[in-house]
Amino acid sequence: MSVRLNQGRGQQWAMTVVVAALIVLLSILPMLRLIQEIFAPGGTLSTAAISAGLTNATTWVATGNTLVVGFFGTALAVVLGTSVALLVTLTDVRGRSAFVLCYVMPLMIAPQVTALAWLQLFGPASPLLKLLGIAPPLGSRNPLYSPEGIILLLGVQYGPLVFLLVRAGLRKLPRELVEAARASGAGWFTVLRTIVLPLMTPSIVAAAALAFVSCVGNFGIPAFLGIPANYLVLPTLIYQRLAGGGPAVLGDAAFLSVLIGLIAMAGILAQEMMSRRRDYRISSTSLPAEPYELGKWRVPVQVMMWCLIVLILFLPLLGLVLSSLVPGYGIPLNAATATLDNYRFVLFEYGAARRAFLNSFALSLSAAAFAVLVAIPIAYLVAWSGKKWVKYLNLAVELPYALPGVVLAIASLLMFLKPIPFTGVQLYNTIWIILYAYLARFLVLALRPTIAGYHQIDRALEEAARVAGASLFTRMRTIIFPLVAPAALAGGLLIFMTALSELTVSALLWSSGSETIGVLMFSFEQGGDSNYASAISAITVAITFVLMLLANLLAAHLPSGVLPWRD
Amino acid sequence: MAGLTINGVTKTFGDFDAVKDVSIEVKDGEFLAVLGPSGCGKTTLLRLVAGFENVTSGDIRIGNEIVSTAQGCVPPEKRRVGIVFQNYALWPHMTVAENIGYSLKVAKVDAETRKRRVDDAMALVDLKGFGDRRPANLSGGQRQRVALARCLVAAPSLVLFDEPLANLDVHLRASMEDEFAAFHKRTGTTIVYITHDQAEAMALADRIAVMDNGRLAQLAAPRELYREPANEMVASFISEGMVIPAQVLSPAESGHLKVSVLGQEVVVRCRDGEKPRHEAKVCCRAPDISAAAPGEPGIDGTIRRAVHKGGVARIEFAPDADPTVTLHFEQPDPSPFEAGAKARVRIASGWLIPGGASA
Ligand SMILES: Nc1ncnc2c1ncn2[C@@H]1O[C@H](COP(=O)(O)OP(=O)(O)OP(=O)(O)O)[C@@H](O)[C@H]1O
Ligand SMILES: [Mg+2]
Numbered sequence: 001m002s003v004r005l006n007q008g009r010g011q012q013w014a015m016t017v018v019v020a021a022l023i024v025l026l027s028i029l030p031m032l033r034l035i036q037e038i039f040a041p042g043g044t045l046s047t048a049a050i051s052a053g054l055t056n057a058t059t060w061v062a063t064g065n066t067l068v069v070g071f072f073g074t075a076l077a078v079v080l081g082t083s084v085a086l087l088v089t090l091t092d093v094r095g096r097s098a099f100v101l102c103y104v105m106p107l108m109i110a111p112q113v114t115a116l117a118w119l120q121l122f123g124p125a126s127p128l129l130k131l132l133g134i135a136p137p138l139g140s141r142n143p144l145y146s147p148e149g150i151i152l153l154l155g156v157q158y159g160p161l162v163f164l165l166v167r168a169g170l171r172k173l174p175r176e177l178v179e180a181a182r183a184s185g186a187g188w189f190t191v192l193r194t195i196v197l198p199l200m201t202p203s204i205v206a207a208a209a210l211a212f213v214s215c216v217g218n219f220g221i222p223a224f225l226g227i228p229a230n231y232l233v234l235p236t237l238i239y240q241r242l243a244g245g246g247p248a249v250l251g252d253a254a255f256l257s258v259l260i261g262l263i264a265m266a267g268i269l270a271q272e273m274m275s276r277r278r279d280y281r282i283s284s285t286s287l288p289a290e291p292y293e294l295g296k297w298r299v300p301v302q303v304m305m306w307c308l309i310v311l312i313l314f315l316p317l318l319g320l321v322l323s324s325l326v327p328g329y330g331i332p333l334n335a336a337t338a339t340l341d342n343y344r345f346v347l348f349e350y351g352a353a354r355r356a357f358l359n360s361f362a363l364s365l366s367a368a369a370f371a372v373l374v375a376i377p378i379a380y381l382v383a384w385s386g387k388k389w390v391k392y393l394n395l396a397v398e399l400p401y402a403l404p405g406v407v408l409a410i411a412s413l414l415m416f417l418k419p420i421p422f423t424g425v426q427l428y429n430t431i432w433i434i435l436y437a438y439l440a441r442f443l444v445l446a447l448r449p450t451i452a453g454y455h456q457i458d459r460a461l462e463e464a465a466r467v468a469g470a471s472l473f474t475r476m477r478t479i480i481f482p483l484v485a486p487a488a489l490a491g492g493l494l495i496f497m498t499a500l501s502e503l504t505v506s507a508l509l510w511s512s513g514s515e516t517i518g519v520l521m522f523s524f525e526q527g528g529d530s531n532y533a534s535a536i537s538a539i540t541v542a543i544t545f546v547l548m549l550l551a552n553l554l555a556a557h558l559p560s561g562v563l564p565w566r567d
Numbered sequence: 568m569a570g571l572t573i574n575g576v577t578k579t580f581g582d583f584d585a586v587k588d589v590s591i592e593v594k595d596g597e598f599l600a601v602l603g604p605s606g607c608g609k610t611t612l613l614r615l616v617a618g619f620e621n622v623t624s625g626d627i628r629i630g631n632e633i634v635s636t637a638q639g640c641v642p643p644e645k646r647r648v649g650i651v652f653q654n655y656a657l658w659p660h661m662t663v664a665e666n667i668g669y670s671l672k673v674a675k676v677d678a679e680t681r682k683r684r685v686d687d688a689m690a691l692v693d694l695k696g697f698g699d700r701r702p703a704n705l706s707g708g709q710r711q712r713v714a715l716a717r718c719l720v721a722a723p724s725l726v727l728f729d730e731p732l733a734n735l736d737v738h739l740r741a742s743m744e745d746e747f748a749a750f751h752k753r754t755g756t757t758i759v760y761i762t763h764d765q766a767e768a769m770a771l772a773d774r775i776a777v778m779d780n781g782r783l784a785q786l787a788a789p790r791e792l793y794r795e796p797a798n799e800m801v802a803s804f805i806s807e808g809m810v811i812p813a814q815v816l817s818p819a820e821s822g823h824l825k826v827s828v829l830g831q832e833v834v835v836r837c838r839d840g841e842k843p844r845h846e847a848k849v850c851c852r853a854p855d856i857s858a859a860a861p862g863e864p865g866i867d868g869t870i871r872r873a874v875h876k877g878g879v880a881r882i883e884f885a886p887d888a889d890p891t892v893t894l895h896f897e898q899p900d901p902s903p904f905e906a907g908a909k910a911r912v913r914i915a916s917g918w919l920i921p922g923g924a925s926a
Contacts, residue, residue, distance in 0.1 A: 009642070398640045460656035461656050461658055463617075463643070463652075464650065464658070465658075465669065465720075466644045467617060467649060467650045467723075468644075468668050468669050468670035469674055469721070470644055471644055474673055478669070479658060482660040
């Protein structure tokens, strides 16, 4: 028998092993560590942690609050997102891509920035209300410091998420189904009620489940709006416990984060089930339905839609920018008082701020670069290896992002509280633990578009390189990387944008010297320095805008749907 | 150059046999076409030879080396085969010259030699001066030629084609066919050429392997395939052959024997050693059938359809003796036949399909 049989498998093996090891390290180990802490704190089986958590009254109050804001926030997001998706997809409204860009924008902005912007808009110190002369008296309570406020902002933040999923579903709706109903004499509302909505139910339910997971896991909005009102949800309760008690209460925090993990899991499973229930008879490739002509209603509908944009995007951003120009709390804004001092302070004068900017840039850049590099081989296995177990690998990468950020943060704390065995390297209380959590959490943001990129490439391109004699690594470098790079880079940009003003994970993992932009914003706001917080937020929003423009340059080379704001 | 031996190869996906017990020996320098209906396993066979899939059982040898067995296989990058893909598979991010020179670069051939060999390859396929273009800026025929040049620059021992002309229009096909034939003549490379176009296979190949449902139905030279199909499938697949029930009346004598077909006695060609039997099948081709002159022995029946095709008419005829059979033949204009009319035709000759497969 020839000795060359099975030669050249080495590289494939090496790649598979490295990928598997990375995924174990980034996804599976932290989850296992968290579960261990619940059932066997300190290494011996015990139910003490569970019973302690279950008997604590604050646990139940926070759980109740989480479910309340989760359900109502989801309901609002579904109503907003679905109506907008129906209007944009099924009718002949004009200016669609500009509208989609604006409507999806809140998704690109960090939740705590949204929260801050709205607070600046409605508070007694609101420069805008003051300009209009309708500000409530100083010292009165901001109406957003309430469960209703949290629900409103969750709805605004995650409406776009529902919109994107429902719109994707609507686009697959074959025109024949709508046309057949219209030919049978059904008016537009009847078609909507009896054909479109029933067929879209799986899409809408799946979107609702995803929005629910996002709502219950959100930290920024309830942190900015709920903590001042002493209205705690599970993520903010975990934060408060940990901020007050340090590592000693990690056991408590672990219990709470598993609790919220379970609530989120219910949502994730519901979403999985619904995506599987999608009616495949309607995912044909026929053309989308002719847009419904609104006629004389078109102008009013358009005006209403843009009013929505003004309300949920422009006004809050305006509030943010205005309050970043105010010299101090409560001072009215006019030509004489407007100042750039807040910007100067956070950019050049305050040492911790400069450090935070550097840290966040370094963290986001490393996380993005790492994810791009790793996503290409992982996606290769997921998209092309055709092995069954790869599906689970993909699922494992999804998990740290699908679960609320606090879950991963607590898991990371547990993993690295003690020095890493055998090496003595200490990650706890350094910036590296944040980097670890970012890598684990955001990897999937680069992986998804990269997998989509692979699906667009004809596999024969790789096979042609194979018969030309190129080994796996050579093919990766010369053929595959150049072809999937745009998709992977777009994923990297998404990671950079998300990580730059990230708060949930870093709020629990930061230490002096490893502050992030998100943490800095949060501490300014908690210390009453809303003007500084606004200045930082305005800067991050501007950076996000620039990055979105940059990403648009790649758009021509990307699978559709990679850039959510592109219609 | 090297021959190719496929020995009892089976490939199973799940519990479905895409290729079943196929044995083919391709001689050094031979041009073999693999022909068969869609889904019969042609592409799978080619991917087995290239090494993209591994055999479930059996083995494959290129030259003197075993490259695939159920225990393991030499990966494609080590086989020195060339492939021309149906959709060309040109790398869009490389120029034409980079595409062609890729395998040399991978093999670390020095830049100067590389350039010379790429130039030679481009000259060979008539693409001089296109080196700096991107594949996106080429016509279909030009892309096909780049694909050809890319595969021949490495001087592979074996070249595989998977329906290389399926995406081209009729005129281009004809000229590319000539080009492939010239290429084979010039280089003497062993070629395995997959197609579902019979005319293409007949025109190009030394021998043709007809596949059916994963099995090798017949492996023979084009003329033999046409004149002496080994079984009913090949008989009906090649050139729309008609398979007609018959009775053998006499034993074979110097390659011929007497049969009774639809009530007419005909002398047909056959294999040696055939003996009288019932339920035999005869394969006839359109030229074997013509209108019977008055008084001649023949078959009575009804004209089912008459389709005029410029200069000739294609007549479909249902014999009274067995209306489930349809005979078709061509009648030069002006054709006396109309659909629905009674008529009488005669079979001049045919081929007795060997027993076993049909009995
Ligand atoms: N990876 C695979 N997994 C499962 N079944 C496969 C796979 N590849 C091919 N098949 C099946 O094997 C059979 C043969 O496929 P193959 O592609 O070889 O056909 P083909 O003769 O090339 O057809 P065509 O002329 O349409 O290209 C088909 O039924 C196909 O569905
Ligand atoms: Mg095929």
